[in-house]
Amino acid sequence: MKASVFIATSLDGFIARVNGAIDWLPPGGGEPHGYDEFIASVDALVIGRKTFETVLAFDTWPYGAKPVFALSTHTLAPAPPGAVVERLSGDPAEIVSQLSARGIRHVYVDGGITIQRFLQAGLIQRLIITRVPVLIGEGIPLFGATHRDIELKHIATRHYASGLVQSEYAVAV
Amino acid sequence: MRKVVYSLTNSLDNFIARTDGGYDWILMGDEVMSEFPKIYASFDTILIGRKTYDQTLLQSPETGQETAGFMEMKTYVFSRTMKGSPNAGVKIISDNAGEFVRSLKNESGKDIWLFGGGILASSLLRERLVDEIGVAIQPILLGSGIPLFPDIGLQVDLQLLECKAYKNGIVGLKYLVKH
Numbered sequence: 001m002k003a004s005v006f007i008a009t010s011l012d013g014f015i016a017r018v019n020g021a022i023d024w025l026p027p028g029g030g031e032p033h034g035y036d037e038f039i040a041s042v043d044a045l046v047i048g049r050k051t052f053e054t055v056l057a058f059d060t061w062p063y064g065a066k067p068v069f070a071l072s073t074h075t076l077a078p079a080p081p082g083a084v085v086e087r088l089s090g091d092p093a094e095i096v097s098q099l100s101a102r103g104i105r106h107v108y109v110d111g112g113i114t115i116q117r118f119l120q121a122g123l124i125q126r127l128i129i130t131r132v133p134v135l136i137g138e139g140i141p142l143f144g145a146t147h148r149d150i151e152l153k154h155i156a157t158r159h160y161a162s163g164l165v166q167s168e169y170a171v172a173v
Numbered sequence: 174m175r176k177v178v179y180s181l182t183n184s185l186d187n188f189i190a191r192t193d194g195g196y197d198w199i200l201m202g203d204e205v206m207s208e209f210p211k212i213y214a215s216f217d218t219i220l221i222g223r224k225t226y227d228q229t230l231l232q233s234p235e236t237g238q239e240t241a242g243f244m245e246m247k248t249y250v251f252s253r254t255m256k257g258s259p260n261a262g263v264k265i266i267s268d269n270a271g272e273f274v275r276s277l278k279n280e281s282g283k284d285i286w287l288f289g290g291g292i293l294a295s296s297l298l299r300e301r302l303v304d305e306i307g308v309a310i311q312p313i314l315l316g317s318g319i320p321l322f323p324d325i326g327l328q329v330d331l332q333l334l335e336c337k338a339y340k341n342g343i344v345g346l347k348y349l350v351k352h
Contacts, residue, residue, distance in 0.1 A: 011306070011331060011348065012322040013187040024328065119314070129185075133331040133348060135298070135322060143186035146316030149198060152185060154312045154342035163333035167344050169185070169312060 004126040014139030042108040051111030092121040116144040133163035179287040180307035188318030217283040222293035223252035271300040312342035
């Protein structure tokens with residue numbers, strides 16, 4: 001199973017302000033930068049509990065009928081009608097083997113802590129990072145501590161009229 | 174007015190050096206190096222924090238003996254603790270960094286290279302004295318180290334000026350700081 005990350009950060013590497021706010025992101029997600037194509041390429045999402053709670057508060061459920069696996073050791077709040085959400089718990093290797101056994105071939109891993117845990121475990125193969133042209137000064141970082149260097153292979157970089165820069169990396173094994 | 178440009182290379186997780194100052198992980202390559210003469214030619218002055226200055230001298234012992242200043246530019250080292258300049262080409266700025274840089278920008282000359290480190294860069298960013306930011310992002314996650322933008326504490330809006338991907342995986346970006 002392949003696991004990919006598709007996420008926006010500030011130039012100083014944050015995915016949200018300290019209080020979780022993402023008001024610094026371009027309104028409405030900004031100009032199209034490949035999200036629809038990316039989401040069409042995945043079979044399911046794996047998100048952390050905090051991300052699940054964040055998207056629950058959105059006006060509309062952003063993942064349609066795409067299966068969403070929310071990682072939590074506790075019962076989750078109910079998802080809106082039409083959403084396909086299942087709670088899982090376990091370490092990243094266990095999650096990956098469970099999903100592979102269920103025939104999932106490409107998963108979108110989202111949420112700061114979840115991304116860090118999967119990266120740390122060597123279970124992310126592709127990073128697609130869209131840099132927003134702003135420094136927010138402080139916030140929740142995309143990347144965390146690692147036990148070792150993680151070498152990447154640069155695949156492509158694209159830039160957009162609004163100043164978004166999207167770089168795609170494969171994680172070297 | 175002369176521009177202050179914060180220009181450096183960093184890991185994808187926004188570190189400019191390992192915790193011990195090491196930069197063994199930095200790739201350069203001919204394609205990147207070939208742009209250095211043009212970059213150097215645009216500057217005649219360099220601003221550098223004391224820790225970064227020490228580190229640079231430590232890792233290049235031969236330049237520790239220099240007398241003409243850091244890479245033959247007018248070099249200003251920002252330090253509250255250094256008593257005197259280690260050589261004639263280097264001037265020590267011990268207080269009012271912002272005021273000093275503001276007056277430097279009003280002098281005639283080429284652009285000013287804010288070499289780092291992060292602490293000096295953040296303090297000049299807070300004082301709205303940085304005009305451009307250039308990063309060369311290395312294809313690696315270090316997991317820990319010396320941060321690129323420590324504790325700026327405020328939002329700085331940017332405008333993308335340049336974007337270039339190099340064959341060895343470095344992504345070069347240049348931004349205008351919107352004041």
